[in-house]
Amino acid sequence: MAATEISVLSEQFTKIKELELMPEKGLKEEEEDGVYREKDHRSPSELEAECTAGALQDLEEELELVPVSSEETEKHILTLQMAPFTSEAFELQDLSSLSLQQQEGGQVMGQQTGPGLLWLEEGPQQSLQQSLAISDQEELYSLQEMEVLQLHLLEDNVMAGEESKLAASLAESAGLTKLQERQEKEQLLPERRLAERTKEQFLHLEAMPGDKGSDEIFLKISDLNMEEQKDQPIAVPANVEKAKSAKNQRQTKGAKRTFCCDVCMFTSSRMSSFHHHMKTHTNEKTHLCHLCLKTFRTVTLLRNHVNTHTGTRPYKCSDCSMAFVTSGELVRHRRYKHTHEKPFKCSMCKYASVEASKLKRHVRSHTGERPFQCCECSYASRDTYKLKRHMRTHSGEKPYECHVCHARFSQSGTMKTHTQQKHSEDLPKHQCPHCATIITRKSDLRVHIRNLHTYSAAELKCRYCSAVFHERYALIQHQKTHKNEKRFKCEHCSYACKQARYMTSHIRIHTGEKPFTCLSCNKCFRQKQLLKVHFRKYHDASFIPAVYKCTKCDKGFSRWITSKWSGLKPQTFVI
DNA sequence: ATGCAGCACGCCCTCTGCTGGGGAGAC
DNA sequence: AGTCTCCCCAGCAGAGGGCGTGCTGCAT
Numbered sequence: 238m239a240a241t242e243i244s245v246l247s248e249q250f251t252k253i254k255e256l257e258l259m260p261e262k263g264l265k266e267e268e269e270d271g272v273y274r275e276k277d278h279r280s281p282s283e284l285e286a287e288c289t290a291g292a293l294q295d296l297e298e299e300l301e302l303v304p305v306s307s308e309e310t311e312k313h314i315l316t317l318q319m320a321p322f323t324s325e326a327f328e329l330q331d332l333s334s335l336s337l338q339q340q341e342g343g344q345v346m347g348q349q350t351g352p353g354l355l356w357l358e359e360g361p362q363q364s365l366q367q368s369l370a371i372s373d374q375e376e377l378y379s380l381q382e383m384e385v386l387q388l389h390l391l392e393d394n395v396m397a398g399e400e401s402k403l404a405a406s407l408a409e410s411a412g413l414t415k416l417q418e419r420q421e422k423e424q425l426l427p428e429r430r431l432a433e434r435t436k437e438q439f440l441h442l443e444a445m446p447g448d449k450g451s452d453e454i455f456l457k458i459s460d461l462n463m464e465e466q467k468d469q470p471i472a473v474p475a476n477v478e479k480a481k482s483a484k485n486q487r488q489t490k491g492a493k494r495t496f497c498c499d500v501c502m503f504t505s506s507r508m509s510s511f512h513h514h515m516k517t518h519t520n521e522k523t524h525l526c527h528l529c530l531k532t533f534r535t536v537t538l539l540r541n542h543v544n545t546h547t548g549t550r551p552y553k554c555s556d557c558s559m560a561f562v563t564s565g566e567l568v569r570h571r572r573y574k575h576t577h578e579k580p581f582k583c584s585m586c587k588y589a590s591v592e593a594s595k596l597k598r599h600v601r602s603h604t605g606e607r608p609f610q611c612c613e614c615s616y617a618s619r620d621t622y623k624l625k626r627h628m629r630t631h632s633g634e635k636p637y638e639c640h641v642c643h644a645r646f647s648q649s650g651t652m653k654t655h656t657q658q659k660h661s662e663d664l665p666k667h668q669c670p671h672c673a674t675i676i677t678r679k680s681d682l683r684v685h686i687r688n689l690h691t692y693s694a695a696e697l698k699c700r701y702c703s704a705v706f707h708e709r710y711a712l713i714q715h716q717k718t719h720k721n722e723k724r725f726k727c728e729h730c731s732y733a734c735k736q737a738r739y740m741t742s743h744i745r746i747h748t749g750e751k752p753f754t755c756l757s758c759n760k761c762f763r764q765k766q767l768l769k770v771h772f773r774k775y776h777d778a779s780f781i782p783a784v785y786k787c788t789k790c791d792k793g794f795s796r797w798i799t800s801k802w803s804g805l806k807p808q809t810f811v812i
Numbered sequence: 813a814t815g816c817a818g819c820a821c822g823c824c825c826t827c828t829g830c831t832g833g834g835g836a837g838a839c
Numbered sequence: 840a841g842t843c844t845c846c847c848c849a850g851c852a853g854a855g856g857g858c859g860t861g862c863t864g865c866a867t
Contacts, residue, residue: 813867814866814867815865815866815867816864816865816866816867817863817864817865817866818862818863818864818865819861819862819863819864820860820861820862820863821859821860821861821862822858822859822860822861823857823858823859823860824856824857824858824859825855825856825857825858826854826855826856826857827853827854827855827856828852828853828854828855829851829852829853829854830850830851830852830853831849831850831851831852832848832849832850833847833848833849833850834846834847834848834849835845835846835847835848836844836845836846836847837843837844837845837846838842838843838844838845839841839842839843839844
């Protein structure tokens with residue numbers, strides 16, 4: 238039943254309630270098929286705008302219906318009210334009016350599917366029949382004692398081919414009569430499933446009498462795609478938005494029309510723009526890429542996409558060899574590479590960027606915002622790439638491999654550094670600006686400077702003298718000067734030595750002190766070593782003195798003398 | 813309906829900088 | 840032999856550049 242293909246929130250149905258009577262004005266005429274349509278002959282686009290404008294006005298508001306009763310004093314108001322819809326309430330009526338085609342490969346496409354949006358709009362009193370039927374080919378419903386003021390069909394395809402199927406007709410039955418048997422409905426279920434597979438918005442419209450004795454009738458509109466959509470928290474069937482938007486437009490009726498989208502803040506005074514915009518809230522993508530079967534909403538998008546397959550890049554940069562698929566890419570490229578125009582400027586620092594998204598990312602470094610939370614640890618990043626990179630620390634993934642030693646790394650930069658340090662001949666070196674130290678990595682040089690060249694408030698004292706420094710490097714260099722230094726100078730002569738113990742022995746020359754006495758002959762010595770040599774030479778019978786023999790003349794010596802002669806090697810002979 | 817310019821989002825890359833473990837030499 | 844120091848090195852995160860691609864709004 239094409240007429241039921243009204244995209245409405247699947248969880249809701251509309252209640253039509255007779256409220257009041259209004260004078261009639263006949264603006265419709267009966268056509269051959271018995272369906273009454275508007276008399277005016279607006280263009281399809283205008284009609285579409287009108288449809289959009291008035292479509293289901295506001296499903297949350299009352300919809301006033303002008304009666305067609307001959308009684309001028311009476312008027313009927315029908316209200317469309319939103320009410321909770323449950324899956325149990327779903328009933329398939331008839332999809333027979335859908336022209337479903339099974340294409341090659343089994344893909345089912347809606348032909349002229351145009352789920353038409355049928356709506357009832359308040360309008361001037363019209364001379365209509367006394368009943369309303371919402372019918373498809375089989376005239377599923379008829380509504381008696383009611384008058385339809387205007388019936389519009391949304392979607393061009395509906396207007397074109399399905400009009401007769403979707404148009405409302407006037408019938409004479411009392412109340413709403415369901416003409417279709419459930420058995421027939423069930424026979425149509427496979428078609429429903431086929432329709433769902435097309436991802437089109439098929440809706441089911443069902444009208445039923447209200448309480449017994451009441452004038453109320455109920456029009457239940459349900460989304461045939463409900464089952465798959467009900468769990469989607471955000472998706473809003475677009476045609477509902479059309480209906481809402483129609484309400485907004487209608488509020489300005491009488492003045493210049495403004496079309497307001499209730500999904501977003503979009504407004505437009507032009508129907509075509511509004512309609513174009515509303516398509517952005519649908520998932521309708523009818524342009525198929527024959528190379529990858531991806532679908533697109535417009536021919537332009539499809540063409541750009543196909544260009545990515547074919548490599549066609551019609552927009553060439555005049556300043557370099559780069560070429561791009563779209564003009565926007567070229568403009569951006571020129572800003573990055575040639576004009577350096579950076580329209581997006583940070584209000585907190587001097588940063589400016591070519592793209593707004595870059596500024597947005599940059600601002601997070603000021604605000605500290607970290608929207609991307611790691612699911613395995615407490616880390617959160619400021620952009621998606623960092624989180625993705627961080628996740629490698631959990632997965633252990635190391636996608637970068639050194640082509641020389643095949644070592645693997647989690648980051649490309651790490652691998653690059655590795656390659657440079659390990660396998661490159663022209664290894665970059667970093668000279669310390671404060672000393673002669675050369676360090677391969679800049680970061681290590683930074684550590685070097687921090688440790689050795691940073692000012693220290695605490696005094697760094699030399700271990701050899703009273704010198705004080707405030708920089709480790711200066712202290713170390715100073716202490717090196719003490720190495721090999723004859724810091725101990727004799728007060729009585731020119732003797733100097735490196736160690737205090739040497740000076741102690743030397744001073745005994747001037748004082749005559751000889752504290753080391755031989756136990757065998759009572760001879761005294763200034764140094765312990767001298768006493769030791771004396772004892773071995775004169776009192777130790779087992780002592781065998783070493784003889785150093787000259788390799789040239791065979792003459793023997795008791796001590797090895799450091800010689801400037803080459804070829805003379807120490808050699809010990811036991812005599 | 814189409815073309816176009818701008819926008820938005822995502823992906824990947826580079827550069828940068830800090831950290832901590834390991835090895836070697838000095839002390 | 841133990842300790843300390845310093846450089847080497849890999850790991851990891853921060854920031855930003857550049858481009859691919861699809862979407863949007865407007866004009867035609």
